[in-house]
Structures are given as C-alpha cells and as structure tokens.
Amino acid sequence: MSDDEKLPLDSWHRAQGGRMVSFAGYSMPIQYEGIMAEHLWTRESAGLFDVSHMGQLQLIGDDAAEALEAIVPGDISALKPGRVRYTLLLAEDGGILDDLMVTNTGKHLYLVVNGATKHDDIAYMRRHLPDSIGLNHLEGDALLALQGPKAAEALARIGIKPFKDGWPVPTELFFMQAGPFLWNDVPLGISRSGYTGEDGFEISVPADKAEALAQALVDQPEVKPIGLGARDSLRLEAGLPLYGHDIDDRTTPIEADLGFALSKRRREAADFPAASKILSQREHGAERKRVGLIIEGRQPVREGAAVVDDDGKEVGKVTSGGFSPSLGQPIAMAYVPAAQSELGSTITIEQRGKPFTGTVAAMPFVPHNYHRQPKL
Amino acid sequence: MARYFTEDHEWIDIEGDHATIGITDYAQEQLGDIVFVEVPESGTVLEKGADAAVVESVKAASDVYAPVSGEILEGNDALADEPALVNTSPEEDGWFFRMSLSDADELEGLMDAKEYKAFVDSL
Numbered sequence: 001m002s003d004d005e006k007l008p009l010d011s012w013h014r015a016q017g018g019r020m021v022s023f024a025g026y027s028m029p030i031q032y033e034g035i036m037a038e039h040l041w042t043r044e045s046a047g048l049f050d051v052s053h054m055g056q057l058q059l060i061g062d063d064a065a066e067a068l069e070a071i072v073p074g075d076i077s078a079l080k081p082g083r084v085r086y087t088l089l090l091a092e093d094g095g096i097l098d099d100l101m102v103t104n105t106g107k108h109l110y111l112v113v114n115g116a117t118k119h120d121d122i123a124y125m126r127r128h129l130p131d132s133i134g135l136n137h138l139e140g141d142a143l144l145a146l147q148g149p150k151a152a153e154a155l156a157r158i159g160i161k162p163f164k165d166g167w168p169v170p171t172e173l174f175f176m177q178a179g180p181f182l183w184n185d186v187p188l189g190i191s192r193s194g195y196t197g198e199d200g201f202e203i204s205v206p207a208d209k210a211e212a213l214a215q216a217l218v219d220q221p222e223v224k225p226i227g228l229g230a231r232d233s234l235r236l237e238a239g240l241p242l243y244g245h246d247i248d249d250r251t252t253p254i255e256a257d258l259g260f261a262l263s264k265r266r267r268e269a270a271d272f273p274a275a276s277k278i279l280s281q282r283e284h285g286a287e288r289k290r291v292g293l294i295i296e297g298r299q300p301v302r303e304g305a306a307v308v309d310d311d312g313k314e315v316g317k318v319t320s321g322g323f324s325p326s327l328g329q330p331i332a333m334a335y336v337p338a339a340q341s342e343l344g345s346t347i348t349i350e351q352r353g354k355p356f357t358g359t360v361a362a363m364p365f366v367p368h369n370y371h372r373q374p375k376l
Numbered sequence: 377m378a379r380y381f382t383e384d385h386e387w388i389d390i391e392g393d394h395a396t397i398g399i400t401d402y403a404q405e406q407l408g409d410i411v412f413v414e415v416p417e418s419g420t421v422l423e424k425g426a427d428a429a430v431v432e433s434v435k436a437a438s439d440v441y442a443p444v445s446g447e448i449l450e451g452n453d454a455l456a457d458e459p460a461l462v463n464t465s466p467e468e469d470g471w472f473f474r475m476s477l478s479d480a481d482e483l484e485g486l487m488d489a490k491e492y493k494a495f496v497d498s499l
Contacts, residue, residue: 035434036409229408229435298459299412300432323411323434330411352430 007052008142008207009214016218016225024115026053028228035229039325042196042234043366046148047226048217051195055118056141056204059109059125060134067133068109071125073253073272074102075263081106084176084191088253088261089113089121094274095249096256097124099241103178103191110178110189112143112202114243142210147200147234149369150222155201158216159183160190170201174373183213192371195231197238197364199371236331237324239292239363245303246290246319246333254281255335257290288316289341292365293358295321295330295349301358305351307336318349326366332358380483381492382443387467390483395444398471399431399462402496407433410462415451415473422448422475424482429472431462444482446475 004027013020018029029050031038041047059068065076074087081104089097098117103110113121118137125135146155152171160170163180170181170190178191189204205213217223232242241247247256252274259282266272270279295301300323307316321332336347340360347358380388385403389396404410412432422428422442429440429451451473455461462470477483487495 030435031408034409039434233434298456299414299430300437302437323432325409325434 007050008210009050009052012211012214013050013225018225018227021228023228024053026115028053029225031227031229032225035227035233036325038224038226038230039233041224042148042198042226042230043326044149045224046146046151046154046200046220046222047196047230048214048223049145049147049226049231050142050210050214051115051145051202052142052207052210053115054143055111055113055115055121056138056143057111057113057118057122057125058134058136058138059111059129060136061108061132063130064109064133065104067129068102069266069272071128071273072102073262073266073275073278075265076102076104076109078263078265079104082177082179084178084193086261088258089124090253090273091249092273094252094278096243096247096251096253096258097121097249099243099247099258101191101193103189105178105180105189110204116244138204140207141204142207144203144205144210144214144217145194145196145200146203146217146223147194147196147198147226148222149199151198151200152371154217154220154222157220160188163187173201173371175199175370177373183209186213188213195238195240196234197240197366197368197370198234199369232320233322233325236320236322236333237326237364237366238368239333239365241290241333242320251290251335252278252281252286254278255286255288255290285338288335288337290319290333291336291341292361292363293318293332293334293347293349294361294365295332296357296359298323298330299356300330301332301349301351301356305349305356307334308348308350308355310348312350316347318351324365331361331365333363334358336360379489380443380486381489381495382441382486383495384441384443386440386443388443388483388486390477393477393480394449394474395446395477396471396474397428397440397443399440399466400492400496401466404463404466404470407431407436407438407462409434410459413452413455413459413462413472415453415455416448418448418450420448422446424479432459440472442475443486444475444477444479446478449474449476
C-alpha cells in the first residue's frame with residue numbers, strides 16, 4: 001500500500017475519473033480525460049485544479065512583514081492590505097529554498113508555499129523569525145485554483161458574496177489582489193493569481209467544504225477538473241519555474257532570471273540573505289542563466305538532458321522539458337552559460353546519446369492573459 | 377495469423393517468419409497523448425529485449441523493445457507525421473515496425489490475447 005497522504009478531495013477526484021499518482025507525498029490526480037485536452041480546455045475555457053498539497057501559512061504579529069524581510073528579498077512592508085506578491089525564501093548563501101506568494105490580509109500575512117518544501121520552510125522560518133511572530137500552518141484548509149479566460153464568468157455564477165456589505169465580490173479583484181468572501185456562509189480567501197499564465201483565482205476553503213465548492217464549480221459549463229499533468233505543461237508554456245526542478249537551493253535569483261523579485265528598496269538597502277553576492281550577479285551577470293528553449297523537430301527533451309558545447313562537454317542542463325500543446329512543438333527551460341543566454345542563441349542538447357538543437361526564446365512561450373489593474 | 381503479447385504491453389503479429397509490432401491499447405491509455413514516435417531504420421539487427429523504438433507522451437519518454445530477435449524490415453513512417461495514430465489505432469494503423477524473425481522459439485513464453493487480458497486485469 002502507498003504511504004501517500006490523502007487530500008480532502010481524494011474520493012471526489014476518483015469519482016471524477018482522475019488517475020491518481022504519488023506527488024510530494026500525496027496521492028493526486030495526474031489527469032482525467034487526458035493532458036492535451038485538459039491543457040487546451042484551460043487555455044480556452046476554465047480548469048479547476050486541486051492544489052491542497054501546497055502549504056498555507058499565516059504569519060501573525062505587528063512586525064511580521066519586517067521580520068519576513070530577513071529571509072526574502074521582496075518589499076513586504078510596502079505590501080498593502082489586499083495585495084499579493086511573489087517572493088523567494090533565500091538561504092544564507094543566496095540559494096532559493098522556496099518560491100512563494102505572500103498576501104497582506106490586513107490582519108496578518110498569508111503565505112502559499114510549495115507542498116514538497118512546506119515542512120522545511122516552516123522549520124526555517126521558525127529559526128529565523130523572532131518568537132514574537134506567530135506562525136500557523138492552516139492544515140484544515142484546502143486550496144483550489146480556477147484558471148482560464150472563462151474563470152471569472154464561472155466564478156461569478158456560484159453565489160459568492162462580499163465578506164461584509166459594500167466589500168467587493170471576487171470578480172472585482174485584479175491580478176495579484178486578494179480578499180475574504182462568503183459562500184453559503186463558508187469563509188473563503190480568494191486571490192486573483194495562479195500558475196497557468198491565464199486569468200484565474202486561487203481559493204482557500206475549509207477542508208470539509210472543499211468538495212461542495214469543487215462540485216459547484218465543475219457544475220458550471222465552462223469548468224472541467226484538470227490534473228497535475230496539464231498544470232505542468234501550462235506553467236511551462238507560461239515560463240513559470242517549478243521549485244525543485246528549475247530552481248532550488250543551488251540556484252540564485254539572478255541565475256534563475258527572477259531578478260524582478262528583488263524589490264528596489266531591498267536592493268538599495270542590500271539587507272537580504274547573500275545580498276552582496278546576488279547584487280553583484282545582478283550588476284555583472286551570473287555565469288549561467290535560466291532560459292527558455294524552442295526545440296527543433298517534434299521530439300521533446302526532458303529534465304536532466306545535458307546542454308553541451310562544441311566539444312560535447314556538458315555546460316548546462318535542461319530543468320523542464322515537454323511538448324507544448326498550445327504551440328504544437330517541444331519547449332524547455334534550461335540553465336546555459338551566460339554567453340549563450342541571448343535570445344536567438346543556438347543551444348545543443350544531448351539526450352540518450354542523441355543531439356538536439358534548441359533556440360533561446362523569450363518566456364512566456366504563450367502570452368500571459370492576466371486581468372491586470374489598468375494603469376492610471 | 378497469430379497475435380502474441382508481452383509483459384511490456386507490446387503486441388506481435390506473426391505471418392510466416394515476419395513480425396509486426398506495436399503497443400497495446402492498454403499501453404497507449406497509460407502513456408496518454410503521444411506526441412512523438414521514433415521507429416528503427418530498416419536493416420537494423422536487434423536482439424530480443426534491445427531498445428527498438430522511442431515513444432514520447434506529453435509527460436514522458438518510454439522505450440519500446442524488440443520482443444524477438446531479428447532484422448528490421450520497415451518502420452511505420454506514418455507515425456512521424458501523425459504520432460497520435462498510436463492513441464487512435466494502437467493495434468492497427470499505429471503499428472511501430474516490422475521485423476524478420478530469426479528464432480521462432482522466442483515466441484514461446486509470450487502471451488495470447490486471453491492470457492494478456494488476464495495479465496492486464498491483474499495489474
């Protein structure tokens with residue numbers, strides 16, 4: 001028997017025809033009707049993803065934002081209530097321990113971290129945050145993601161109400177905004193964000209109400225349940241790194257091409273872990289860089305394939321690779337030497353003794369379709 | 377014509393000393409959407425169990441082995457343009473390659489349709 005933990009929606013996934021696999025210590029649906037169909041459905045309509053394996057945390061205390069800044073390079077103090085920011089949990093040497101979303105709820109910070117790293121993250125935060133900061137792991141809450149151009153249309157139909165009279169409804173949120181809502185008196189935390197490159201929402205819901213909410217969503221004609229397989233191909237097309245694959249504790253934010261996560265105030269103060277090393281890389285460039293690759297032909301290159309120089313010597317690695325359902329061709333992310341990281345550079349990859357040719361391409365591979373707040 | 381099956385979910389049609397090889401409906405179902413197939417070149421001589429073809433789904437790459445020893449007579453060129461034939465017609469149009477059969481004794485130990493069904497049901 002498998003030792004995998006069951007998520008709150010386990011039996012619901014099986015009833016929906018989900019094929020369950022082991023992932024990050026949990027039994028999770030890899031696909032329902034097929035990765036290709038689910039992928040394309042999400043791009044043109046809306047998909048419902050169960051991401052309850054991810055860690056939902058609260059940091060509580062008046063100085064929580066300042067305290068968190070000791071271990072992330074983002075300007076968390078400047079994050080207004082109702083706003084969400086992507087940031088990185090950094091080790092002392094500048095390696096990336098995790099990537100995460102931070103929301104200022106107005107009362108505390110709400111964090112969503114990766115499932116496979118959540119226990120290490122909690123231990124690391126407890127070590128590095130003062131005792132005055134409370135850290136709660138919201139293990140009683142499930143997390144659903146509704147993603148796709150018709151996500152808002154579908155979400156608007158299931159009767160989610162403002163948390164208080166006069167407060168907004170979910171579809172009034174813009175990209176990277178969040179708030180509390182009520183659904184049949186059930187409290188929901190909803191952010192307009194996701195991991196597919198599409199417009200969409202992430203919905204935190206008490207575990208015992210998750211099944212009813214998931215069912216209410218897939219009862220909408222726009223919405224189908226989507227598995228981990230399409231989640232991975234969607235995020236790859238969107239150019240979004242996957243922790244433990246494209247980024248890890250041996251990559252720095254600059255090598256990972258995540259320099260946007262270094263907020264201006266924090267760069268000027270140079271007060272995050274390994275700031276001098278990371279800022280020097282930002283100034284002078286790192287020796288290697290994460291890039292997107294379009295692969296010639298139809299055969300995908302996969303994670304672990306070697307990037308080689310003219311002499312066949314390994315100079316980099318593919319960290320994610322697959323077939324892009326939207327583009328109809330293989331794409332990949334890889335670390336390549338700085339000199340070869342320019343757009344249009346030709347990269348040679350070796351996989352199972354066979355050479356492949358890749359061209360460095362701009363990411364996202366498929367344009368993002370976020371519901372951004374109009375600039376005034 | 378006799379059809380045999382392997383525990384690697386390949387089917388083998390035998391006609392005289394020639395074999396046609398593909399993957400089963402169960403195998404394509406497990407692999408999911410096939411996006412690429414590489415078939416062996418004619419004239420390649422393969423021992424039983426050697427890597428013969430590569431099949432790639434959206435998610436992962438898998439090897440297809442030579443279920444018997446012999447020489448490759450032809451690969452299915454249609455799969456280069458339409459790899460999804462393996463999904464839509466795994467046990468007919470989506471065949472992978474034909475080969476000569478150098479040792480008919482190797483067919484012993486392969487499963488017939490009934491045995492293969494029982495094998496799949498046991499998984």
